[in-house]
Amino acid sequence: MHYPACTVREEGPEKGEESFQSLFLSAGLPMAFASIFVPNFILQAVVRAEPALREHALALIDGNPPLCSVVAINEKAAQSGIELGMTKMNAAQFASLEMRPRSRPQEKIAHAVLLDIGWSVSPRIEDTAQDAIVLDLSGLTHLFGAEKDIGAHLVQRSCECGLLSNVAIASNVDTALIAARGFKGITVIPLGQESKSLGDLPVGVLFPSAETAETLSRWGVRTCAAFAGLPVLQLSERLGQEGVRLHALARGATSRSFAIAEPGHFFEEEMELDDAVEELDPLSFLLGRLLDQLCVRLAARSLAAASLRVRFELQPAFENALDVRKEMFRRIDPPGVYERELRLSVPARDSKMLLKLLRLRLQSNPPGAPIHKIVLAAESARPRSTQGGLFLPSFPDPEKLELTIARIANVVGEGNVGSPSLVDTWRPGEFQMRRFLTPMESAEAASSDSGAIHPRRQRDNFKARASVRFFRPPVPATLELNAGCPTRVFFQGLRGEVLAASGPWRTSGDWWRDDPWQQDEWDLEIHFHSSSAARDPVAALRADCGLYRFYYDALRGSWFVRGIYD
Amino acid sequence: MSLKTAALRAHVASALATRVASPFEYRDRPAVETVPAGIHSVDFLTGGFPRGSLTEIYGPPCSGRTSLLISALASRTSASEVCALVDARDAFDPISAEAAGVKLKHLLWVRCRNVDQALRSTDLLIQGGGFGLIALDFGDTPAQVVRYVPLQVWFRFRRAVESTPTILVVLEQESNAKTCASLVLKLRMQAARWSRASGTAEEILPPHSPGCLLDGAQSHAEMIRSRAKREGNRLIRDEEIFMGAGGSGADFETEAMEIYSHALPGMHSSGGGPGKR
Structure with missing residues (x-):
């Protein structure tokens, strides 16, 4: 993207005058304000969303059809002869012209961007208008350097965000605003030079009312310098309070409170x-x-x-559209x-x-x-800020891990990847899948898990816990019982004798819910018949004996294999 | 050394100068970094699971494969390492794993429905990097299905974990990775251990009396293949594959978990349960 080079206009002190900064310091007024103004804002808002338009002659159209007219144009369009207020029909005759409708949502976003640019430099900003904001620069020279550097920083930041802006820095809010509207690029106005600096600007930048503007035009007052030269008392008699206010603005001598905007997130x-x-x-x-x-x-x-x-x-x-046409009385959703x-x-x-x-x-x-x-x-x-330790185990890079998990979720399904966590219930096999976080991210990370193995685990190292492999869903089974104890089992084409059994461990719960459970669990040691293994090639790999967990679902009246000890 | 040999060596050295710095100088073979699997006898037998390698654990169901894997996961997660379990048949039981000491927060569990999903997920995890241990569980997948996994997949996995601190453990019913595996362990169950109710004569108790409790099982691990060679107090990587012979096995016991050990603190028993099974 090409942006025009910013011009830095510094209203520097003349011979014998003190420098800007020294003036501020000597006056004991370390207050300075910067104003950012986005010229042709409604057009820039559209161009920001579609940067390719920057290279073309562009006109924005607004109004209720058929009374649409051109409300904003860029320089290239102006050079082509397009004028503001032209009807859409007239503008459409220019072959090279790109026309876009005015976009109020984009203007809203561009305004938010403008505020972000302000907050990127100063926490104290005033949301003055849709196309202009004012920043309080108190104390920022220590961070960003001289005012000129702050201005350059703001212009660069707004270019990065897709907006071309003017920046003006002055000792009071209104002077900064008027200078930003009036001068291109970066303008720095030293303390005491306000009137002189604004002198060349047309009185239109002061936003007089239509009546006052006409009066001034009749008087032949065209510039701020000419207006500032008029006596205040007589001006007050002729133009009233508005004249006094505009006179103060033209002299850069206004003083008003600064309305701080709340930062949005x-x-x-x-x-x-x-x-x-x-x-x-x-x-x-x-x-x-x-x-x-x-x-x-x-x-x-x-x-x-x-x-x-x-x-x-x-x-x-x-x-659906066809259906809508067919059904005349159907409500269009x-x-x-x-x-x-x-x-x-x-x-x-x-x-x-x-x-x-x-x-x-x-x-x-x-x-x-x-x-x-x-x-x-x-x-x-706030962005993540962590520092790994030399002696801590390496973890997956969180950004990369996020991507890896998303890719795996794309393969196995959204809910099938994560970190298991146990839930507060007695229901067998119940758990939850949670979002996986690396130890760096989880709160408990560093101190407690410093890599040392717990003494109890050291002791347990000699005898591992028997783990259970679950069958999901449980495998239906048929059991033969003798005096309430299982003696033979049949499942998955296998037939086996029960060598030892432990049970029944009766559990039940959640009777108040739609899915209650009531089960008798058994741990069974089963000896499989060799004939069944011979028929089934899968079963051929099975050991002769196995430890299984069966349960009788009392609500369904059936036996199931829950899992296997492995 | 004869003059001719010396000249020949000099010629070879000059020819290889751009590629090999000193072809005839002795280079120390790299030590293999291993981590404990969490079961003393298995660690004593194997020296631990090697990092940056593929370890294969196979055996029939009930042979203690999962207990060994869970023990290794508990060992790694206790050391604050991040581990991943790619579960080809969705057979993992978080309750018994937590009872075995696995820190579930440090475990990424991928629940797959078939071999293809499991292989793709494993590949993504290895490429992602940073995991201490990645376990690929084909324990319940029919052996003939895993047999169809092309050999280049195992080669790819081996190459991907090389030079990384990741341990890749594959759990199967029979060995498939062939020479790609640096350590191959074969497991089988020896006997189940049952305890009888206290004060009851064992011999007069029926075999499936409600009074008997499952204590655990005894398994036997046999080291079929290892690329690490013990040299003094350290293990070094050896190009020659050590093939397990008689006696290169280790017995280990697993104990059944306490029932409902997953009960959270402050929970009140509503269903009631025995202390141990």
């Missing part, structure tokens, strides 16, 4: 498509662009995404919406990694219809 990007997207590859391209924008904003705020929420507005399927949330185990702002995760999620759960609007929102969190 919600990041959203959206894109409306002319042609609906059906396939994953073009969709990934669009998602990648949105993610890039989102990650730049997060990086500007030194934040990362803790979760991503994707929302697609879907077009009704072709078949609003377009379908597809929503998915991607929670990340560690906050991340690597757009490529996030795109891969989103792709994997969409592959496993694709939207059922073409997409005509994409909304991508990120919940922000």
Whole structure:
């Protein structure tokens, strides 16, 4: 992306005057304000979402059809002869002109981006207008250097975020705002030079009312310098309070309180498509662009995404549309919406990694219809900051692990990968699958698990615990009983004699729920008949004897094999 | 050394100079880093499970394969390492694993439905890196199905874990990885151990009396193959494969877990259960 080089305009002190910084310090006024102004904001908001338009003559159309007219144009369009207020029909006659509708959602997002740019430098910002904000720069020279450097930093940051802006720094809020609106690039106005600096600007930058503007025009007052030269008392008699206020603005002598905006932590990007997207590859391209924008904003705020929420507005399927036409009285439903949330185990702002995760999620759960609007929102969190130890075991890289788990989930299914955890119940074999976290992330990580093996485990090393392998689902079985004790078993084509049995261990529970359980469990040592093993090649590999866990389901009245001791 | 031999050596050394620094100098064979499997007798027999290698445990059901694997997982997770279990038939029991000392928080469990899913998941986990132990459990998968896994898959796994600290353990009913496995253990069950109710004469108790309890089982592990060779106090990697002979086995016992040991602190028994089975 090409951005025009920023010009730095410094209203420097003349001979014999003190430098800007020394003036501030000598006056004991370390207060300075920077204003960021985005010229042609509504057009830049659209260009930010579609950067390729920067190279073309572009006009924005707004209004109710058929009375649509041009509301914003870029330089190339102006050079081609397009003018503001032209009708859409007139503008359409220019062959090389790109026309787009004005997008208020994009303007809202661009404004949020502008605020993010401000918060990336100063915690104290004023949300002055949709296309302008003001930053309090008190104390920031220690972090970013001189005011000029802060201005350059702000311009660079706004370029990264896709907005071309003017930055002006002055000792009061209104002067900074007027200078940002009036001068291109970076402007630094030293203390005491406000009136002189603003002098060349037209009075229009002061936003006079239509009546006052007409009066000033009749008087022949064109610039701020000419206006500032008028006597205040007589101006007050003729123009009232507005005249006094505008006069103070033109002299750069206003003083007002600074309204601090509350920082937001919600990041959203959206894109409306002319042609609906059906396939994953073009969709990934669009998602990648949105993610890039989102990650730049997060990086500007030194934040990362803790979760991503994707929302697609879907077009009704072709078949459904036909149905709608056929059924005249059928109510047309609003377009379908597809929503998915991607929670990340560690906050991340690597757009490529996030795109891969989103792709994997969409592959496993694709939207059922073409997409005509994409909304991508990120919940922000502080980025992960951990330092591994030299003597700690290595862990999988959390970002890489997230990707690996997502890929595995794509193979085996969403709920089949994770960390098992036991639940507070007596129901046999009950557990939960939880999200897997590396020890670095889990709270208990470092101190308690320093790698030393617990003394009890050392002792247990000599005798391992017998583990059970479960049959999921349980295998139906037939048992012969003698005086209540199993003597013969038949399951999976195998026949065996019970050598020893332990049971019944009777358990029951959850009678208040829809799925109660009541079971008699038995541990059985079984000797399989060689004839059954000979018939079944799978059984041929079985040992002659085995330890199994059977249970009798009293509610179903059947026997099952729960698992095998192995 | 004759003059001719010396000249020949010099010629070979100069020819290989760009590729091998000193072809005729003795190079120490690398030591094999092993970790305990958690069962003393098996560790004594094998020296532990080698890192960066494929270890194969096979045997029929009830032979103690899973107990050995769970013990190794408990050993690694206790050392705060992250482990993964790729379960080809969804047979893992978290309750008995936790009772055996596995820290379930450090275990990534992949529940598969077939061999293909299990192999693909294992491949992804190895490529992901950072795991202390990755276990591929084909314990309940029919042997003839695992036999159809192409040999290059095992080669691929072997190459992928080489030069990493990961231990790849494969659990099967019969050995399939062939020479790709650095350590091959064959297990079989020797006997089940039952205890009788206290104060009862064992001989007069019927074999499946409700009074008898399952104590555990005794298994035998036989080292079929190992690439590590004991040299003094350390194990070194050897190109020659040590084939297990008679006597290269170890017995170990497993004890049955206490019933409902998964009960969480503060839980009250609603169903009631015996202390031990």
